[in-house]
Structures are given as structure tokens and as C-alpha cells.
Amino acid sequence: MRDATTIAAEARSRAGKGTARATRLKGRVPGVIYGEKQTPELISVDSRELLKELNKGNFFSRLFTVEFSGKAERVLARDVQLDPVSDRPIHVDFQRIGKGSRVRIFIPVHFTEQDQSPGIKKGGVLNIVRHEVEFFCQPESIPESISISLSGMEIGHSIHISAFELPGGVKPVIQDRDFTVATIAAPTKEDEKLVAAEAAAAAPAAAAAAAPAAGAKAADAKPAAKPAAKK
Template identity: 35%
Template sequence: MSDTFEVVAEPRTDGGKGASRRLRRQGLVPGIVYGGHRDPQMVSVQHSELYRQLDYEAFYSSLLDLKLEGETAQVVLKDLQRHPSKPFVIHVDFQRVSAKDKLRMSVPLHFENEDTSVGVKAGGAVSHNLTEVEITCLPKDLPEYIAVDMARVDMGDSILVSDLKLPEGVELTYAMEPDTTVVSIYAPYAGEETEGAEGEEGEGAGGDITPE
């Protein structure tokens, strides 16, 4: 896990669309903090600071230090509403965490050794069916991501949800079907170029192709 992110919030008392619009005009994002066996509390956070932190993938799946009215509470980001056409966040939800209560979170998948896997070296193309999975765990066990090692995946092979190597204390939720394909390597259709093939042809010219 990385260093904990810090979110500074201020309490707010006015609800409704009109109050939320006024906050946004002031450069603030309306939000709510709930859970942790306490009443929900309406808050606001600085848009510029929140938007900066959203550039970090780990922000979405890490414990966050929420500073509010002189107190610090650990929370996780549970919901984020963005403007449909503009680079603005219009609402944010945080959930308080308790050391004894399990969290239900979506965490990203990191595909390791993809460009050097057996199947890609043989000219295969990679197809990602999932980019994140839903897990349950105690806050202390929350991973930033789940690693998927593709080094030995051959052309025609797949990695299923049941094949994922989960950190200790982490379980998949019942929403994840064990036989769901996570990623596969397939033989490209006629005329379809692959990253692996292009990489081999361009190797002499020093051209590396970086996967997404």
C-alpha cells in the first residue's frame, strides 16, 4: 500500500440542488460521509485538490485520511459523479471504515509481463475482459490493485477469475463468477497486426511498443 492520501473537508448544512450549485460556483464539491456506525454528514471539499488526487489510480482503492472539524477519520471513496461533458466533479461520497468491519470495494487489475508473454511473442493479441474486480477485506488488507501475471499465457489461453492470486485476507465477492474470463490471448485475424508482431519487426530500429 502507498502512503495514505489526505482529504480536507468542511461541514455543510444546506442541502438541495440550489445549495449544491452555489458550492460549485465557489470551487467546492458537495459530498457526504457515511458509515462507521455514525450518522451521515454532509461535507464539501475543494474541487481543485480533489481533482488533482483523482489522477492517481491508488486514490480510488486506498484508505484516505479525511480531515473534518479538527478530527481525522479513515474513509474510502465510494462514489464519484462527474459532469457528463465538462472536467468537473459534481458530487462525492466517502464511507467511514472500521478496523473490525470488512469493506466491499472494486480494485483495478494490473496486467504484468503482458508484452513478453508466451502468446504475445508468438504473435497473439491480448483481449481484456475485466479491468477491475470486486473484493471484500478488512481495511488493513485493502490492496491498491490485483496483479495478473501473464508471462506464461500462451496463444489460445485465458486467465479466469478463479485463477487470480489474491493477497492474504482478500476475497472475491459473490458478484464475481469464478469462470468469468479476465484476459485471453487469441490468434489475430488475417490482416490484423498485433503489438507483439510489430515489436519484433521494429526491434532492429529500436522501436518498442508500449501496451495500454
């Protein structure tokens, strides 16, 4: 589990494109806090601070405390709009998280000890079906990630959600089936055939390219004809 990250914000008095544009010119990103059946709050955050948090990763699975106007709101980030040219944030949405509430959130999946998997040592490939899994959990119990060791796993092994040890109160949204998260797959026959076909196709071209050079070398090596003797 991780502690909530604090973000300093400022209240905004008005919405609208003109006001938002003026906010961005000041180096800030306009945003809104909504949810918990309360009135939405218009805010702005420092663009550099927001970009720093985005670059840390797992932005949408981390708990934040947004401080502004002498109060603090516990929130989750739900949306960030990016500029299509600069790829910098231009708007951010936060959702209030009340005490005792349950959130629905995607959590990253990590795979450890890949070097101890006999299947991977034999040339098998870790085929990740779900890089993230959606869970129900309490805000205080949001894990940074879920992980599983690949030690001892052979080619053909399927890793289902039931194989993960989940923290208390963390349950997958999909509960009617034991879905697959990853498999250890053998290299496909198609890949092997493709490599062989490419090698076979390249061979005639290489031989054709080498032929003129070989002919030139042969001509250079051939002794010059002797002039005919005068009678």
C-alpha cells in the first residue's frame, strides 16, 4: 500500500474556454473535483507538479490529497486531457473518495523471478494477457501492484487470477470466472517458418549479387592469350 500524495491547488471562480486558456498561460492546469453527491469544485494545479506525478506512473491507481482554500479533498484521478501537439496536460478530473467507500480501479500486474522459470529458459515466451486488472477495493487498501513469481513454471502454464495473493478487501471486478492473466507460450511454428522463408528468399539474391564479382575475379585470374607467331 502507498500513502496519499499531496497536490497543492488553487480554487477557480469560473469555468469556460477563455478562463481555462488564461489559467494555462499562467503555467497552471485547470481541473475539477466531483463526486460524493457534492457540488463540483473548480481548481487549478501547477503544470510542472502535475506532469511530475504523471511521469511517476500509475497515476490513475494512486490516492491523492488535493489541498486548496484551507481544506483537503481525498481523491482519485479519473481523467487527464493532453495537448495533441505537445502532449502536455491541459485538464485534469479528480473524483472525491469518501470514508468507507469502495472504489473500482485498475491495478498493474508484475511478474517476478522470470530467470527461474524452466519454460522461459527453454525458449518459452511470457505472453501477458492483462497488464492491468480491474478490482474493487477500499481507498486505504489500494495496492501499488499485484505480482506473482514465475519460478518453476513450464511452457504451456496458464496463470489465472486465483493464483495471485491479493490484499484483504481487494476483489476482482470479474468474479464469475477464473480468467487468465498470462501464459508461458512456446515459440510459434509460424515464427520459425517465417525465419526459414526469409532465409530461403535471401539466398538467391545473395548468390546473384556474388556472381558478377566471382566472374570478375575469374577473368582477372585467366592468363592473357599469346600473340600468334609470325611466319
